[in-house]
Amino acid sequence: MTLALAFRRQRHQEVATLAATHDANERRVTELYTAAAEQLGSDKAAVRLAGLYALERLAQDNPDHRQTIVNVICAYLRMPYTPPTPVDPEKERKAALREARRRYQAARAFGGSAVAAATPPATAEADPEGERQVRLTAQRILGDHxxxxxxxxxxxxxxxxxxxxxxxxxxxxxxxxxxxxxxxxxxxxxxxxxxxxxxxxxxxxxxxxxxxxxxxxxxxxxxxxxxxxxxxxxxxxxxxxxxxxxxxxxxxxxxxxxxxxxxxxxxxxxxxxxxxxxxxxxxxxxxxxxxxxxxxxxxxxx
Incomplete structure (x- = not known):
């Protein structure tokens, strides 16, 4: 009788330990997933790339979460996007000259204060090549796995x-x-x-x-x-x-x-x-x- 009770207590403790370990792992996965998904909303391409790589590692190590992560990657690719048009070197040169002339005139008119303001912040829309690389990486993850x-x-x-x-x-x-x-x-x-x-x-x-x-x-x-x-x-x-x-x-x-x-x-x-x-x-x-x-x-x- 005593042996049976001891066995039950030991078994109960093992089950409780396994459940606690599983819960801790799930919380950790959720935290990592949330952090990586939030990175996809960054206006910096490098941060978005880091988020994709983190999601890829998370899915590789946690098979039960793979479909959820695939859904997130697909949702990112479904967002509206227009690929950048091929660069025409001559048009690019002329555009650079026009921008330099505009900056020079603004600097003369406002004592240089307009020069810094002429450079827009880096965003997904302002960095089409960066966004292209992010999307190619998302596609590569799906294709590879x-x-x-x-x-x-x-x-x-x-x-x-x-x-x-x-x-x-x-x-x-x-x-x-x-x-x-x-x-x-x-x-x-x-x-x-x-x-x-x-x-x-x-x-x-x-x-x-x-x-x-x-x-x-x-x-x-x-x-x-x-x-x-x-x-x-x-x-x-x-x-x-x-x-x-x-x-x-x-x-x-x-x-x-x-x-x-x-x-x-x-x-x-x-x-x-x-x-x-x-x-x-x-x-x-x-x-x-x-x-x-x-x-x-x-x-x-x-």
Whole structure:
């Protein structure tokens, strides 16, 4: 009897200690998360970058908090943003001369007091290149940790790498993404509806476990979906391709799911019950006439 009571007391103390340790760890994670998230609101690009790196480390070390941190990064990328236009050296030189002349005239008129005031404080809006680097870093975090380079057929037996964050859901609705590299990406759900892809977009060998929504997307550069795998529904309704759109050897594992494929592509059934994306045949009058002419030339004489 005494032994049983001692065992119960010891067990109770162990459970209480574990609970206290867990609570302390959760409080620590919450504090770190709050501090890092607040850094994303700074007007200094370096501070925002530090916040992203802190969130990345926090997610890597605390799997239970990964989805929350992915949500924060996606929310940052969804904020309105216009990429800086390419710099024209001649225009930049002339603008610098105009600014120098304006400062000189202001200094003469006000005894130099206007010179310091002519320099605006550094903000996200006043530092477009800094904000670009912050966004590229946010994209890189998502791309790196959702990259799964295991063969699709071997994912049930081959363990994932330690940096892969499995089962993440992405919501980048309406975001502006710059040279977005999601090659080998493996999210659970992915919503890119209304996204503007500035530059090329790489989805080569990406695997979408459930839905993949690309409705209303604008691709300003090449859109590369070669060898991508769509395991659930996929929609490319009203997509705008400004340059090449490549879906070579892309596969749909659920051909009967809800799909809206890009104009010019359709699903071709495969013997294993899946479907492969192939280009539509060109049925324009010019192409048809060319085919008929070629057939006539190649037809044997009778």
């Amino acid at each position: 959702l990259r799964d380079e295991r063969p699709v057929q071997g994912r049930d037996t081959i363990p994932a790498g330690p940096r892969f964050w499995a089962g993440m859901r992405l919501d980048l609705t309406g975001a502006t993404l710059i040279d977005f590299d999601f090659g080998y990406g493996h999210p659970a759900d992915a919503t890119f509806s209304g996204v503007t892809f500035s530059g090329d977009a790489w989805f080569v060998k990406a695997t979408f476990s459930r839905h993949a929504w690309f409705g209303g997307v604008t691709f300003s550069g090449d859109a590369l979906f070669d060898m991508a795998t769509f395991s659930g529904g996929a929609s490319f309704r009203e997509v705008t391709f400004s340059r090449d759109a490549l879906f070579d050897e892309a596969v749909a594992r659920a051909p009967n799911a809800h799909h809206v494929w890009p104009v010019g592509w359709h699903l071709e059934p495969l013997p294993d019950g899946t479907g492969r994306l192939v280009r539509d045949e060109d049925t324009s009058p010019e192409k048809t006439a060319s085919k008929q002419s070629k057939s006539a030339r190649e037809a044997p004489e009778r």
